Amino acid sequence: MMRKNSLLAAGAALALLSACSRAAQEAAPEAPSPKGDLVALSEAQVKELGITVEPAQGDAPIPLASVPGTVSLPPEARVAVTSPFGGTAVKVLVIPGQEVSRGAVLGVVKAAESVQFSGAMARSQAELPVAQANAARLSQLAKEGVIAPSRAEEAVANLRAVQATLAENRRLLALGGASRDGTVTLRSPIAGRVASVSVETGGAVSTDGAPFVVENISALRLDLQLPQRLAGQLRPGMPVAVEQDGRRAVGKLLSVGASLDPVTRSLVARASVAGDAGLVPGKGVTAIIEAAGESAKGVSVPRNAVANVDGHDVVFIRDGKNFRRQVVKVAGESGGRMVIGSGLYAHAQVVTKGVAELKAIFAGA
Incomplete structure (x- = not known):
């Protein structure tokens, strides 16, 4: 009786072990089996391998x-700001590296020479009405034959000289932004950044150097x-x-x-x-x-999406459950991305993570 019970217990144990073995075999996932350049993976396998994809970007310039x-x-981007009159810098309003707009005040210079030009301009302005009246009167008398024409010509020449002196002094003062009190305002002729300031408040300013340089x-x-x-x-x-x-x-x-x-x-x-x-x-x-032109465009993918297999550059493309190994021609690298010249189309779902795992799966085929 005891022998019979032992035999029954042994049979039950063997049956239980057999059932557990069958359950374990059914629960274990099948190893991926590539068929040529194609392998099918379940969602569980994709998650286990850590595979992620992103679309390839089109219209990538080929380097x-x-x-x-x-x-x-450029040569025209650097401008030196000079003073037309020598003097003393009474104000320095900018520092190197400061952004300035066109016409911004950079500094103010006190120049005695500009006072002289202001005085000369004032004298010319005072002489102008007299010279105009004299030239008009003598020209009329010359027409009437009262005086010799040469006297009228001398009056007209004197008027032109006064006008030229006035215009010259006005132009010189306007050129340096000088006022009648002898101050010269130096302004930036362009918008940009102050590259250098070679003068300090109270320092001498000459006509030979440039106290400010502005760069665009x-x-x-x-x-x-x-x-x-x-x-x-x-x-x-x-x-x-x-x-x-x-x-x-x-x-x-x-x-x-x-x-x-x-x-x-x-x-x-x-x-x-x-x-x-x-x-x-x-x-x-x-x-x-x-490369230039629409024909010189490629497709770009992240650098880690490209693998080397047997001396060939390849990428892995997902299409539903299938993953395809695709040989491509790399044209170059730009911005941390590989530019593909041929073998890949835009918007293809390219594997960016899990590349090494897929490479190992295909290598074990």
Whole structure:
């Protein structure tokens, strides 16, 4: 009887173990099995692998080259503010780096010379009515034959001399913003930023130097060095971009040198760039020269979306439950994104996280 009970208990245990094994096999997910360049994943598997996707962006300019450059100012962007009269700076109203508008007062100079011109202008203004009346009277008498014509001509010449002296003094005073009390107001001729202030309150101001220099940084220039391999490939008008601190400034090539520098073996090029990206004149940057025209557009994806498999660049594209391995041709990199020249269409759902896991799944096929 005891032997029979033992046999029944052993049979029940074996049945229980068999049932548990079948349940475990049914609960365990099947390993992904790729079929060529395609693999199907369930939502649970996608979540377990940490896969995320984002659409590929179209109309991405294809970068041709990344070249070193230096930010500079166009020749017309720097203006020296000078005083037409020597004197003493009684007011300095700006500091280096300050933004100023066109016509803003930079400083005030006290100049004795301007008082002299003011006096000369006042004398000319007083003499003008007399000279006009005398010229008119003598011209009338000459017409009537009372006096010789030469006397009328002398009066007219004297009138013109008085008028010329008055106009000259008025122009000189207006040129320097001088008033009759001898003060000269120096104003900014352009809107921009004060680059330098070389005078202090109470200091001497001469006509030989510029107490203020103002820069207009709304438009900047790039001085580029192009490698020899790009000779003949680039032309004015091609897009240029500079990326710095997460900001992107765009411009275009203005000129490309016709011959190589004998020392650096490079071509010298100039490009324009917008001044609203925080670029500082004199700073070295890396400029990206892009292909021009609608036909020179690609598709961009994040840098980590591209993997290398057997010497080929590939991306993984999701279409519902299916994930496809797609060979692509990378044209270059711009702004932390890879620009795809061929093999990928815009708005495709490209895997950006879980790339390494998918690469391993396909490698184990």
